[in-house]
Amino acid sequence: MGDVSTLVIIGASGDLTERLLLPALADLLKTEPSRRLHLVGVGRTELTDAQWRRRVRAVFRDADADDAFASISSTPYLAVDATSATGIRTVVRSVPEGRLVLYFAVPPAAAAAACAALSPSDLPEGTVLALEKPFGEDAASAQQLNEVLLRLLPEEQVFRVDHFRGRSTVLDVLGVRFANRLLEPIWSAEHIERVDIVFDETLGLEGRAGFYDHAGALIDMIQSHLLQVMAVVAMEPPASLAETDVRDATSAVLRATRVWEDNAVRFSRRARYTVGTAGGEQMPDYVDEPGVDPSRETETLAQVTLEVRNSRWAGVPFTLRSGKALATKRAEIQIVLRPVRHLPVGFTGEPGPLSIRFSLGPDRVSVDIAVNGGEDPFVLHRSTLEADLGLGSQAAYMEVLAAILDGDAAMSVRGDAAVECWRIIQPIRDAWHRGDVPLEDYPAGSDGPDGWNVTPDAGPTDR
Numbered sequence: 001m002g003d004v005s006t007l008v009i010i011g012a013s014g015d016l017t018e019r020l021l022l023p024a025l026a027d028l029l030k031t032e033p034s035r036r037l038h039l040v041g042v043g044r045t046e047l048t049d050a051q052w053r054r055r056v057r058a059v060f061r062d063a064d065a066d067d068a069f070a071s072i073s074s075t076p077y078l079a080v081d082a083t084s085a086t087g088i089r090t091v092v093r094s095v096p097e098g099r100l101v102l103y104f105a106v107p108p109a110a111a112a113a114a115c116a117a118l119s120p121s122d123l124p125e126g127t128v129l130a131l132e133k134p135f136g137e138d139a140a141s142a143q144q145l146n147e148v149l150l151r152l153l154p155e156e157q158v159f160r161v162d163h164f165r166g167r168s169t170v171l172d173v174l175g176v177r178f179a180n181r182l183l184e185p186i187w188s189a190e191h192i193e194r195v196d197i198v199f200d201e202t203l204g205l206e207g208r209a210g211f212y213d214h215a216g217a218l219i220d221m222i223q224s225h226l227l228q229v230m231a232v233v234a235m236e237p238p239a240s241l242a243e244t245d246v247r248d249a250t251s252a253v254l255r256a257t258r259v260w261e262d263n264a265v266r267f268s269r270r271a272r273y274t275v276g277t278a279g280g281e282q283m284p285d286y287v288d289e290p291g292v293d294p295s296r297e298t299e300t301l302a303q304v305t306l307e308v309r310n311s312r313w314a315g316v317p318f319t320l321r322s323g324k325a326l327a328t329k330r331a332e333i334q335i336v337l338r339p340v341r342h343l344p345v346g347f348t349g350e351p352g353p354l355s356i357r358f359s360l361g362p363d364r365v366s367v368d369i370a371v372n373g374g375e376d377p378f379v380l381h382r383s384t385l386e387a388d389l390g391l392g393s394q395a396a397y398m399e400v401l402a403a404i405l406d407g408d409a410a411m412s413v414r415g416d417a418a419v420e421c422w423r424i425i426q427p428i429r430d431a432w433h434r435g436d437v438p439l440e441d442y443p444a445g446s447d448g449p450d451g452w453n454v455t456p457d458a459g460p461t462d463r
Contacts, residue, residue, distance in 0.1 A: 030065040030068040037073065042080060162228050236252065302323065367386075
C-alpha cells in the first residue's frame with residue numbers, strides 16, 4: 001500500500017458517488033491511514049476544483065474522517081464527457097503517473113461506450129477498470145462488453161463490481177461452511193432440503209425511477225446480486241481463496257444453474273406495490289411514482305426457483321426473492337435442513353424445520369438445533385445458536401474499493417459469470433414478456449401477495 005494510486009471516478013457528480021463511493025473511501029482511508037492516493041473527479045456537470053474538493057471534504061466530515069482527507073494527495077475535477085473518445089483520452093492523459101484505477105460510476109451503457117472508445121495504447125500499464133452492474137442487457141451484450149474489455153486489459157484487471165460479493169460476506173459464508181466439522185459434511189442434497197436467498201426492503205424507489213423502472217427487481221437484484229450469493233453458497237470447495245480458484249468455483253455453479261424443471265411460468269412470480277405505508281412512509285401506487293411508465297409493467301417484487309444441476313445439489317430448490325416497499329426488512333441466506341431419518345418413538349413436540357441462516361448486514365450466523373429438557377424431557381423444541389460475524393454489507397463498498405486499489409479480483413464478477421447470470425434469467429424474462437406470468441399487486445407495507453412469499457419456516461409455494 002506504499003505506492004500512490006490514482007482513483008478516477010467517472011460520474012463524480014452523481015448520486016452513486018456521493019451516497020456510496022465517497023463515504024466508502026472516507027471509511028477506507030480512516031481504517032487504513034497508510035494508504036495514499038490521488039482522487040480525480042470526472043463528470044459532465046461544471047464544477048471547479050475547489051467546488052469538487054469541498055464536496056469531498058463534506059462527505060469525509062460527515063463520515064467522521066476529517067483526518068483521513070490528508071491521505072489524498074490531490075483532488076482535481078475534469079468537466080468532460082468521458083463516454084466520447086476525446087473525453088476519455090483527456091481523462092487518462094491528465095492523471096499523474098502511477099497505478100491508474102478508472103471507476104465508472106455511470107450507467108452501464110455509458111461505461112461500455114467509454115471503454116469502446118479506448119485502445120490498449122491509451123492505458124498505462126497496470127490500469128484497472130471498475131464497472132457497476134448490470135453488465136450488459138442480456139447474454140449477447142454482456143459477451144460483447146467482455147470482448148471490448150479484454151481487448152484493453154487482462155481479465156484480472158477488470159472489476160465488475162458487485163458489493164454483495166464484498167470480501168467479508170463471501171469469507172463469512174466460506175469460513176462457517178469449510179472450517180467447521182459439523183457443517184462441512186452436510187453441505188449437499190443429502191442433508192439440505194432447500195435454500196432461500198431473500199433481500200426484502202421496506203424502502204421504495206428513493207428517486208431511482210430512471211434506472212429501476214427499466215430494470216425491476218429481477219434485473220436489479222436477482223440477476224446480479226442474489227445469483228452471485230447463490231454461487232458462493234453452492235460452490236465446490238476451492239483449493240485456495242485466490243482469485244482463480246474462487247471464481248472458477250462460483251462460475252461452475254452458474255453454468256449448472258437452470259430454472260426449476262425448466263418451467264419459468266410455474267416457478268417465477270412478479271408483483272408491484274400499490275398504495276400503503278412501508279418503513280414508516282406513505283407510499284403511492286408504484287405506477288404513480290415520478291418517472292414511472294406504467295406500460296412497462298415493471299415488477300417491484302420478484303421470486304424465482306432455480307436448481308443447480310450437479311451431483312451435490314440435485315433435487316434442492318434454490319429460491320431467490322427480492323422486493324421493495326415490504327413490511328419487513330430481511331436480508332438473509334436460509335439453508336433448511338432435511339428431517340432426521342429416524343426419531344426414536346417416545347419423543348414429542350414440534351421443533352419445526354431446522355435451518356442455518358446467514359443474515360447480511362450486519363453479518364450473523366444462526367444454527368437451529370432440536371433439544372429436549374425442561375418440565376418434560378420427552379418434549380422436543382427448537383433452540384438457536386448465534387454468532388456475530390462483523391459489519392458485513394455495511395462496509396461492502398469500502399471492501400470493494402480496497403480490493404480494486406489492491407488489485408485483488410477474487411471477489412469481483414468474472415466475465416463468463418456475468419454472461420451466465422443473464423442466460424439463467426432469460427427464460428423468465430421471455431415468459432414475463434409474453435404475459436404468461438401475471439403481474440400481481442401487493443399493498444406497500446405488506447408481506448407481498450398472499451400465498452407466495454418465502455417465510456423462515458416455509459419454502460416456495462407452487463402454483
